[in-house]
Amino acid sequence: QAEFHNLQELRHSPSLVTKVFIQRDYSEGTVCRFQTKFPSELDNRIERTLLEETVKTLNSYYAEAEKIGGQSYLEGCLACATAYIIFLCMETRYEKVLRKISSYIQEQNEKIYAPRGLLLTDPIERGMRVLEISVFEDRGSGGSSPSSTMSSGSSAR
Amino acid sequence: MRECEYSQISTRSSTPMETPYKKRTPKKRKWETFPGRNKFYCDGRIMMAKQTGVFYLTLVLILVTCGLFFTFDCPYLALHLTPVIPVIGGVLFLFVLGTLLRTSFSDPGVLPRATPDEAADLERQIDVANGSTGYRPPPRTKEVVINGQTVKLKYCFTCKIFRPPRASHCSLCDNCVERFDHHCPWVGNCVGRRNYRFFYMFILSLSFLTIFIFAFVITHIILRSHRNGFLTALKDSPARYPFTAQPWLVVCFFSVWSIVGLSGFHTYLISSNQTTNEDIKGSWSSKRGKDNYNPYSYGNIFTNCCAALCGPLPPSLIDRRGFIESDAPQLAPPANGITMYGATQSQQSHMVSLYTVS
Numbered sequence: 226q227a228e229f230h231n232l233q234e235l236r237h238s239p240s241l242v243t244k245v246f247i248q249r250d251y252s253e254g255t256v257c258r259f260q261t262k263f264p265s266e267l268d269n270r271i272e273r274t275l276l277e278e279t280v281k282t283l284n285s286y287y288a289e290a291e292k293i294g295g296q297s298y299l300e301g302c303l304a305c306a307t308a309y310i311i312f313l314c315m316e317t318r319y320e321k322v323l324r325k326i327s328s329y330i331q332e333q334n335e336k337i338y339a340p341r342g343l344l345l346t347d348p349i350e351r352g353m354r355v356l357e358i359s360v361f362e363d364r365g366s367g368g369s370s371p372s373s374t375m376s377s378g379s380s381a382r
Numbered sequence: 383m384r385e386c387e388y389s390q391i392s393t394r395s396s397t398p399m400e401t402p403y404k405k406r407t408p409k410k411r412k413w414e415t416f417p418g419r420n421k422f423y424c425d426g427r428i429m430m431a432k433q434t435g436v437f438y439l440t441l442v443l444i445l446v447t448c449g450l451f452f453t454f455d456c457p458y459l460a461l462h463l464t465p466v467i468p469v470i471g472g473v474l475f476l477f478v479l480g481t482l483l484r485t486s487f488s489d490p491g492v493l494p495r496a497t498p499d500e501a502a503d504l505e506r507q508i509d510v511a512n513g514s515t516g517y518r519p520p521p522r523t524k525e526v527v528i529n530g531q532t533v534k535l536k537y538c539f540t541c542k543i544f545r546p547p548r549a550s551h552c553s554l555c556d557n558c559v560e561r562f563d564h565h566c567p568w569v570g571n572c573v574g575r576r577n578y579r580f581f582y583m584f585i586l587s588l589s590f591l592t593i594f595i596f597a598f599v600i601t602h603i604i605l606r607s608h609r610n611g612f613l614t615a616l617k618d619s620p621a622r623y624p625f626t627a628q629p630w631l632v633v634c635f636f637s638v639w640s641i642v643g644l645s646g647f648h649t650y651l652i653s654s655n656q657t658t659n660e661d662i663k664g665s666w667s668s669k670r671g672k673d674n675y676n677p678y679s680y681g682n683i684f685t686n687c688c689a690a691l692c693g694p695l696p697p698s699l700i701d702r703r704g705f706i707e708s709d710a711p712q713l714a715p716p717a718n719g720i721t722m723y724g725a726t727q728s729q730q731s732h733m734v735s736l737y738t739v740s
Contacts, residue, residue, distance in 0.1 A: 244499045244503070246499075246500055246503050246504075248544075249546065251526045251528065251535065251547055252526055252527060252528060253528070253529075254528050254529065254547065254677065254678055255546060255548055255560075255561065255678070290694060291693075291694055291696070292694075293685075293688065293689050293692075293693045293694070297692065297693060297694045298688060298692045300692075300694070301692030301693065301694075301695075304695075305583070305691075308477070308480050309484060309580075317694065317695055317697070318694055319694045319695065319696055319697060320697055323697065349697075349699070351494075351497065351500070352493055352494035352699040352700070353699060354493070354494075354496065354500065354543055355500055357499075357500075
């Protein structure tokens with residue numbers, strides 16, 4: 226019965242084909258930024274504009290987290306004055322933005338990437354080195370991605 | 383602390399047949415399998431370098447010096463001058479101790495090593511770029527232009543990543559550290575992006591503390607000498623107050639100047655936004671070339687200082703208290719010669735849950 230469960234799993238769960246990594250873009254210094262260059266392996270899996278939009282939004286979130294300005298100075302001075310004990314009860318601005326990012330990535334996965342058989346991994350889980358995109362086998366014939374159903378529909382005519 | 387948990391759809395553990403074969407191993411935290419040469423305490427909350435002997439020496443020196451000061455000099459000074467002196471001394475002492483512990487125990491900004499998939503992907507990209515077929519590959523570097531200055535990014539063979547700018551690999555801790563300043567044995571840890579401000583606060587407050595103690599010990603001797611004369615007081619004091627013996631004072635004098643000197647050096651580094659590493663190598667010195675300048679500097683001293691000391695504190699990237707997810711790599715049947723990677727249990731279950739949602 227254990228084997229039956231395995232086969233069922235293989236049949237219904239998608240198998241991983243490859244992983245595409247979007248590397249960091251250091252042209253603006255050490256601030257966290259990912260390259261907006263579109264990886265060629267995803268050419269027929271997702272539209273360029275969608276991925277570029279996701280990466281640009283992520284970059285803006287990271288820029289917001291690392292921005293030095295009025296609010297960050299206030300937080301830094303307050304923290305120093307309380308000998309950093311305040312961070313035991315309060316969350317840093319960076320952590321707040323990271324939570325926003327992880328919910329954004331989850332939302333993007335549900336709406337855009339999973340229907341196309343892709344999965345984004347939050348960069349924080351990869352030490353902020355890369356934006357990992359797992360590519361699963363295309364179940365376009367199953368009708369999960371809208372583009373393939375349209376093409377199969379048009380070819381039938 | 384973020385707790386990221388994938389909902390694992392367990393399709394196996396329900397069957398009674400499976401349980402005798404599946405061993406229940408206790409869940410391990412990530413710090414237990416950390417690849418670098420670090421020591422962890424308090425179930426991963428505290429992180430230090432491997433050699434901590436000198437750190438304990440630092441702690442003992444500070445505690446003994448302050449202990450002697452509070453025991454032998456403060457009662458006299460509080461009585462004859464003002465009780466504010468021990469209060470200020472106490473505040474300084476606590477601040478020094480707090481910043482020291484914070485510097486020593488926190489993650490300096492260690493970059494976690496690349497996962498096997500990432501490393502393989504990078505290797506493939508490098509091979510494509512070099513066109514190498516079995517020859518020994520040349521040293522792997524990438525060039526990037528930051529703020530008009532060309533910076534070389536080196537590939538780290540241990541961590542299997544291209545080091546971000548300003549990062550360096552610490553040979554003592556065997557980790558790549560972001561904005562690596564130096565490895566400080568006195569503090570028992572590397573000084574990097576995440577603990578540089580604590581380190582600076584530590585040496586700055588220690589400078590004030592040592593000058594404070596030194597000044598008031600001298601004051602104490604002078605006040606006592608009003609009765610007997612300065613030299614007799616200096617001779618008598620060691621018998622009753624061992625802390626005021628001449629060799630001690632000489633040692634104190636030199637240690638004060640070395641700590642004050644170090645604070646001054648780091649103040650210069652902060653105001654020019656350089657790391658000790660860069661300064662020693664002369665990375666941005668004008669001696670290297672007429673157009674050589676520091677691309678990370680914000681242009682003025684005030685902004686540089688604010689950025690280093692009051693900038694946002696990034697979280698630790700190594701997640702040392704997180705649990706290791708049980709990876710059960712499954713070999714999918716190969717098709718069309720495309721390399722199939724074994725998906726982890728969590729990814730598969732995550733994918734399944736997303737598919738059912740959409």
